[in-house]
Amino acid sequence: MFRHYQLVIFRDHHGAYRKLRFRGWLFALMLLALAALVAGDVYLVKYYYNYKRMEHELTEWEARGQDQNAQLVSLSDKVKALETDLARIRSFDAKLRRMVNLDQEPRDVSPEGEQKDFDKKYLPLYRQEMLGRKLHQFLAELRDQTALELARQQELATLVETAGVRLAALPTRWPVAGWIAAPFGERVSPFTGKKEFHKGMDIAAPVGTEVRSPGEGTVTFAGETEDGSFSVVIDHQGGLAASFGHMRDMLVTKGQAVAKGQVIGHVGDSGQASGPHLHYETRLYGVPVNPMRYILE
Template sequence: MFFKKYHIVIFKDRDGNHRHLRLRGWFGVFLVLLFIAMSGVNIYLFKFYHANQTLNAELDNAQKTIEEQERQLVSLNSKIRLVYDDIARVQQFDSKLRVMLNIDKDPIEINEPGTDNNNSPTNMNFLQLHRQELMTRKMHLFLNLLNNDIRLEEVKQQELVKILRNNKELLVSTPSIWPAEGTLTSGFGMRGSPFTGTQTMHKGLDISNRPGTPIYAPAKGTVTFSQYDGAYGNTLIIDHGNSLSTRYSHMLRAAAKEGQTVQRGEVIGYIGNSGRSTGPHLHYEVRIGGVPVNPMRYILN
């Protein structure tokens, strides 16, 4: 059967033109097998295409899920960073208050965001992470360190509350607010003199504002000096006890008299331009045992 010859005659038109094909039997078998093979290949390709489409859809969904989780992690990181910053501010306030009240011998060292503490989560640039697993691990580290900071700060605050309860008068008599509103034009430390240009020690803060702007007592105390003092002009000094005093110079005039007890927030004078001055401002000093110290250590607001 496979070796028989088959003749196929194909007539093309009415004139009798035709084409004569001679085929062996095995060729038909070959065509059948070829058809079966092609059908099998088509079925396989169809199934493969369908499976591939399903897999692509699953991969797309997985990628969207990962991206959404990464967005949530980044958002959570931002919120945690805000909490961490709040804790850092509380730590700074705590440290400053301890220095003001002379509770600790030295200021407490605080790892602020951006410092060189290699183990601090603040060194982790989460926004540049590309792997979710790495981001998650670092997030857990961040939370652990944050939790440790919270527990430590809680202990410190409990200790501070006990100290303040036993030293209420010390707290009331310790300067803690700005003495006047205005612009800080010169800080504490070495600076070029506005009169000679040479480097001189500036013993306080200069706060510039309009003449007549009120000056407030930063804490409870007794006025021990309220007179004109040469280059410092109209000057007032408050003794807060514990060797701590504050000085106010270049005033327009004083609003408190020598021997008067003043309270925190009470008006004691007005900004002016008296004495040797380049313009209306308040020169504010804080002294311990007569030695000028940086007034910024005694400003909490």
């Protein structure tokens, strides 16, 4: 290897040539460099094809991940809709319980007073497996709440059946189409300017607007009150009565049975009224209660 080698290069056909002398180790080094170059080219080609394969696989995984994200978001929307329906059912249950005097105070319909909003609570998350675990947890909680609400509904149904309460007799609908000009509770009197307790609520509406019975019942009064207001009082059973004041006229008489939604008169401004409206009261055993406690429709 350490001998001297000569490389003869003939330049043309006249016999001119040139000699190159170099040691054996240099020749070996050149061969080694050539082999390394070939090996490097092979490695780079292999690396390039692996890179292209991985790039293709990454594109497929990204597309699959986007599809999974879309499915999870769609599922979360469905869960939110189910959650909204359950909250509406629980709210309806709570209102029915107050109507039949099972619960005296409003019940907090959100579990533990917490706002159960799946989108705000669990999205966005940075890892899909975390979202999947949270989704299963949320569905388990929702299943437990649904089972609990089903039990409460069965309890309520049993109570209504044993007490003989007829839901059709409860004043669950609005007596007139209008807007609330004065709610139930404390207010400043438009006549004296002093604070007073408003025993009902005033629903403003144009003169002549139909006044309908909010539930089935029997008319116990239909006539003119001391302040000159044309009023109607309907007994809805169970100690519950509703009265309607400041009407223009009355289309029912005392002792008459009325159906839910039946027209009993028209809005007016008779008696001590600051403008056309219906004064609507509900009383439970003679005690004024908020009419909104019963309105469902």
